[in-house]
Amino acid sequence: MRDTTAPTGTVPTDVTGLESIAAIAAGTPQDVTNVSDNCDSNVTITVNDTNNGGSGCDGNAYILTRTYTLTDCAGNKTELVQTFTVENKVSVSGIASNVTCLGGTDGSIMITSSPGATVVIRNQNNEVVGNTNLPAGTYTLTATSSVNNGNQTCTATTTVVITQPDYKVKISGQIINANTNTPIANVPVTLIPQGTTTGPILLRITGADGIYNFSGVPTGSYLVQVQDANLSSVHQLYPVDSNVFLTTLEECKFQVHNFLYGPSTRPVLGDYVWYDTNGNGIQDEWYDANNDGIVTKNAPDANGAIDYSQWEWIDLNGDGSFTGPQNVGELNEGGFGNALTPNVIIDGPNGYHKEVIVSQTGFWR
Numbered sequence: 001m002r003d004t005t006a007p008t009g010t011v012p013t014d015v016t017g018l019e020s021i022a023a024i025a026a027g028t029p030q031d032v033t034n035v036s037d038n039c040d041s042n043v044t045i046t047v048n049d050t051n052n053g054g055s056g057c058d059g060n061a062y063i064l065t066r067t068y069t070l071t072d073c074a075g076n077k078t079e080l081v082q083t084f085t086v087e088n089k090v091s092v093s094g095i096a097s098n099v100t101c102l103g104g105t106d107g108s109i110m111i112t113s114s115p116g117a118t119v120v121i122r123n124q125n126n127e128v129v130g131n132t133n134l135p136a137g138t139y140t141l142t143a144t145s146s147v148n149n150g151n152q153t154c155t156a157t158t159t160v161v162i163t164q165p166d167y168k169v170k171i172s173g174q175i176i177n178a179n180t181n182t183p184i185a186n187v188p189v190t191l192i193p194q195g196t197t198t199g200p201i202l203l204r205i206t207g208a209d210g211i212y213n214f215s216g217v218p219t220g221s222y223l224v225q226v227q228d229a230n231l232s233s234v235h236q237l238y239p240v241d242s243n244v245f246l247t248t249l250e251e252c253k254f255q256v257h258n259f260l261y262g263p264s265t266r267p268v269l270g271d272y273v274w275y276d277t278n279g280n281g282i283q284d285e286w287y288d289a290n291n292d293g294i295v296t297k298n299a300p301d302a303n304g305a306i307d308y309s310q311w312e313w314i315d316l317n318g319d320g321s322f323t324g325p326q327n328v329g330e331l332n333e334g335g336f337g338n339a340l341t342p343n344v345i346i347d348g349p350n351g352y353h354k355e356v357i358v359s360q361t362g363f364w365r
Contacts, residue, residue: 003074007037009045011068018086019116021056022149027066032080037072042255044071056147057154061087070364074219087152090114092143099136099164099254107134107162109141117143117156136164149210168251174210178262183210186316188227188307188329189196190360194246195221201360203308205300205316213303221248226259229272229329229363230316237261238268244357269346270365273358274335284365285334287312293333295322335362 011031018024020209029045038044046069056062064084071077092113099107109131113119121128129139145154171191177186189212191202197220204212214224226243240260247255277285289310290296296312305313311332313322322331335356337343344356344364358364 002177003039003072004076005038006076006078007035007070007072008041009043009068009070009080010141011082014083014085016085017255018084019088019365020147021062021064021086021152022146024064024084024086027068027082029068031082032068037068037076042071042073045069046071053232055154056088058089058151058156059086064148064154069152086147088118088145088147089243090143090145090154090156092117092119092141092156092158092159094131094139094158096160096162096286097253098162099134101254102164102168103135104164104252105133105135106144106291107136107164108132109139109160109162111141113143114156116143117145119143134162136162138162162196163185165215169217169219169249170213170215170254171222171224171247171249171257172211172213172215172254173224173257173259175206175212175259175261177237178208178260184231184237184261185210187212187231188314188316188361190225190227191217192223192225192360193220196224197221201308203306203311205304205314207304216248217249219248219250221246224257225359227329227359227361227363228261228365229361230327231261231361232268232270232365233328234317234326236263238264240318241360268365271332271365272335272364273337273364274333283333287334289332329361329363332361336360337364 012031027047032045032312035043048067049187050065052063054060066082069077069078094109094111097108111119111131119251120142121131139160141158141160144153147154175187176183184243185206185208187206189204191214193199199218202214206212224245229242231237238261240262243259245257274283274285286295289312298306298311299313300306313331316330336362342355342357344358346354356364
């Protein structure tokens with residue numbers, strides 16, 4: 001009787017998700033289990049490996065095909081196949097922490113990479129650097145991961161840009177309704193140089209977030225002053241502490257100063273100081289910055305800035321008018337003040353004493 005029945009056995013399961021070719025162990029006949037033959041238990045097993053020539057890197061998997069050939073005494077053969085898939089999905093990403101001051105070196109990169117990867121950072125001069133104490137610039141992150149025992153590797157790259165502000169000097173803050181803890185929009189704020197500090201008076205109008213921001217000015221002494229005539233006259237909101245802040249601005253030492261406003265339960269004194277150009281005793285002047293005889297409407301730019309030297313009328317409430325009690329403080333009515341020292345002194349009952357600075361625009365309270 002002729003034996004035509006091939007032997008049988010159980011091959012190991014396929015293996016996927018390998019990161020390195022070196023992780024594939026050599027095959028042996030003992031890998032095959034449950035070997036059986038109908039004629040003789042003496043079954044010869046040979047092992048042969050082939051591969052697809054892939055690199056083993058992401059997108060080009062290395063696939064090793066291991067063939068176990070089972071041969072019985074009658075020459076009947078069975079081929080059992082197991083595969084190993086290596087695809088090293090090396091990855092790298094970086095999140096920049098930007099430089100806080102022009103010309104500074106406090107930038108950094110938070111790096112995330114695949115397990116086992118080695119990451120090298122190079123700057124735009126191709127110099128290897130660390131991930132902290134970095135200046136502004138473009139950085140290339142290269143992650144390398146071994147895919148074999150030799151020098152065969154997989155790589156991934158990404159670029160990270162660290163930015164910096166275009167200024168070294170800055171002061172900012174927020175105008176806040178202390179009762180509702182909400183920002184107050186459309187409030188003029190001036191930055192006035194003091195003493196020997198050079199530069200023009202700067203003017204900002206707060207946005208919906210209530211924020212004012214002055215940057216890129218020379219170092220020196222300044223008075224930040226909220227021009228709050230409209231807040232006080234129209235909305236009955238008054239400074240909780242003060243509407244002025246005297247400070248010294250230095251390079252890379254940014255300052256934040258908020259101004260709180262709320263209603264007052266006490267009587268409020270205030271008025272206006274102006275230059276009576278026509279001598280009629282009536283406040284009917286305005287500063288005609290461009291000498292065209294027409295009140296010119298000034299619109300703030302995207303940063304809320306208006307050229308103070310050209311200010312004629314700022315439509316703070318958007319009603320298209322500068323007349324009437326609801327528009328107090330919108331028109332540059334020829335007011336003037338002395339922002340250097342207090343110039344209105346008030347004495348009252350029970351020892352009340354107050355010294356007030358007349359604002360740059362002529363209002364005091």
